[in-house]
Amino acid sequence: MEQENRAKFGSKIGMIAAAAGSAVGLGNIWKFPYMAGQNGGGSFLLIYIMSVIMLGIPVMLAEILVGRSSQKNPVGAYGSLAKNKNWKWVGLMGILCAFLIGGFYYVVAGWSLEYVFQAIINSFEGQDAASLDAMYTNFVSKSYTPIIWTLLVLGINAFIVIKGVEKGIERFSKIMMPLLILIMLILVIRVLLLENAMEGIVFYLTPHFDTVNSEIILSALGQAFFSLSIGMGVMVTYGSYVGKTQNLVKSTSQIVFIDTFIAIIAGFIIFPAVFSLNIDPTGGPKLVFVTLPCVFNQMFGGYLFGLLFFVLLFLAALTSTISIMEVCTAFLVENFKFERKKATLLLTFLTSIICVLCALSLNENFHIYIGELNFFDALDYITSKIFMPVGGILVALFVSFVMDKKRIQNELTNHGTLKQTLAPYILFLLKYFVPLAIFMIFLNELGLFSYFK
Numbered sequence: 001m002e003q004e005n006r007a008k009f010g011s012k013i014g015m016i017a018a019a020a021g022s023a024v025g026l027g028n029i030w031k032f033p034y035m036a037g038q039n040g041g042g043s044f045l046l047i048y049i050m051s052v053i054m055l056g057i058p059v060m061l062a063e064i065l066v067g068r069s070s071q072k073n074p075v076g077a078y079g080s081l082a083k084n085k086n087w088k089w090v091g092l093m094g095i096l097c098a099f100l101i102g103g104f105y106y107v108v109a110g111w112s113l114e115y116v117f118q119a120i121i122n123s124f125e126g127q128d129a130a131s132l133d134a135m136y137t138n139f140v141s142k143s144y145t146p147i148i149w150t151l152l153v154l155g156i157n158a159f160i161v162i163k164g165v166e167k168g169i170e171r172f173s174k175i176m177m178p179l180l181i182l183i184m185l186i187l188v189i190r191v192l193l194l195e196n197a198m199e200g201i202v203f204y205l206t207p208h209f210d211t212v213n214s215e216i217i218l219s220a221l222g223q224a225f226f227s228l229s230i231g232m233g234v235m236v237t238y239g240s241y242v243g244k245t246q247n248l249v250k251s252t253s254q255i256v257f258i259d260t261f262i263a264i265i266a267g268f269i270i271f272p273a274v275f276s277l278n279i280d281p282t283g284g285p286k287l288v289f290v291t292l293p294c295v296f297n298q299m300f301g302g303y304l305f306g307l308l309f310f311v312l313l314f315l316a317a318l319t320s321t322i323s324i325m326e327v328c329t330a331f332l333v334e335n336f337k338f339e340r341k342k343a344t345l346l347l348t349f350l351t352s353i354i355c356v357l358c359a360l361s362l363n364e365n366f367h368i369y370i371g372e373l374n375f376f377d378a379l380d381y382i383t384s385k386i387f388m389p390v391g392g393i394l395v396a397l398f399v400s401f402v403m404d405k406k407r408i409q410n411e412l413t414n415h416g417t418l419k420q421t422l423a424p425y426i427l428f429l430l431k432y433f434v435p436l437a438i439f440m441i442f443l444n445e446l447g448l449f450s451y452f453k
């Protein structure tokens with residue numbers, strides 16, 4: 001039996017570290033705090049937590065369940081659990097989505113590596129906001145160095161993925177995730193000691209319920225989705241490596257908790273830091289690459305804390321990119337009988353082509369556009385606004401209406417050996433709330449709601 005020698009995570013904690021590693025990424029450390037800042041602080045936080053519970057947990061549980069039940073990569077998983085073989089296209093869409101996300105995600109991971117390097121050689125020192133801004137712009141849109149960093153990140157990824165699920169991904173995540181949390185806690189303590197830190201916290205946590213509107217609610221839902229890496233095959237693939245005795249509801253809740261905790265903590269780093277220097281907290285991508293170096297510059301111990309921050313950003317991005325590569329690798333290995341190493345190398349090669357195009361599309365000497373968007377933005381748009389929501393709705397419908405009920409019960413209760421009091425509520429949300437909520441996000445993100453304003 002082919003399934004006998006299928007890869008597995010060696011331990012529960014290792015699986016949780018790997019899945020949380022996929023979820024925790026640039027979305028948590030950069031995007032979440034900045035969205036909270038723009039959308040009403042404490043009220044956004046509350047809405048986000050509600051979204052994670054009502055949408056994130058059900059969809060992630062559904063994906064992990066599909067993975068473990070079928071013991072296959074997404075294409076094999078949906079194909080084998082349904083009578084109608086067309087469901088395999090949902091799996092294929094997830095894999096394609098992961099591959100395309102790789103196109104821009106590796107590039108940004110490359111930027112964070114460049115900033116680790118710049119922090120090491122102490123090149124932020126003595127620069128003001130304007131010159132740091134120029135440094136960022138020169139790097140991203142005038143030089144070719146991003147390509148080198150991106151290829152380096154790809155190489156590191158390939159190295160880890162070739163080593164396999166247990167010896168590569170699991171072992172790496174088990175070391176990196178605690179390290180990441182430790183670095184975050186050190187940074188939080190440091191920035192809380194800054195002058196005016198409390199103002200940042202107040203800005204971050206004070207709810208502004210008067211500003212809450214449907215768009216803010218829907219963008220919190222969308223962010224929860226992106227941050228948890230759901231709707232695109234990652235959790236199906238990781239779920240397929242989960243041991244038969246693991247409690248799926250419990251593991252899902254733990255992964256979701258870690259991801260949400262880290263997003264919230266990132267806000268406790270960014271806002272006090274930004275407020276202590278009187279900087280606009282809604283500065284977008286530059287908040288991390290321009291504003292923060294500026295903050296580190298002016299604080300005692302800034303060299304060390306700046307370095308720690310960019311190491312943190314890089315590690316968070318790396319555990320996410322690994323999951324992207326694993327999803328595609330598992331597919332090639334199982335459906336095309338590739339050797340793991342060959343599959344990884346082929347993918348590294350293919351990914352490097354779209355990554356180079358992505359990096360070049362931000363360079364002012366190149367005009368790589370798809371419609372009105374440059375290649376980088378186009379990949380981001382297609383994946384997070386179309387593939388992910390559609391994938392999320394389909395997995396919810398699949399588990400609610402297509403998959404065998406008995407099989408779901410067996411998966412959730414480990415063949416009757418576990419009591420699951422919460423599972424019926426989660427399945428209820430999956431069936432009724434999730435498809436509707438994602439459909440609304442989908443319409444909103446395509447800009448359809450703006451017509452009603």
Ligand code: TRP
Nearest residue numbers: 023025026027028226227229320
């Ligand atoms: N969850 C990641 C983050 O917060 C982003 C992401 C979404 C992702 N889908 C993914 C990462 C798939 C890797 C694979 O940054």
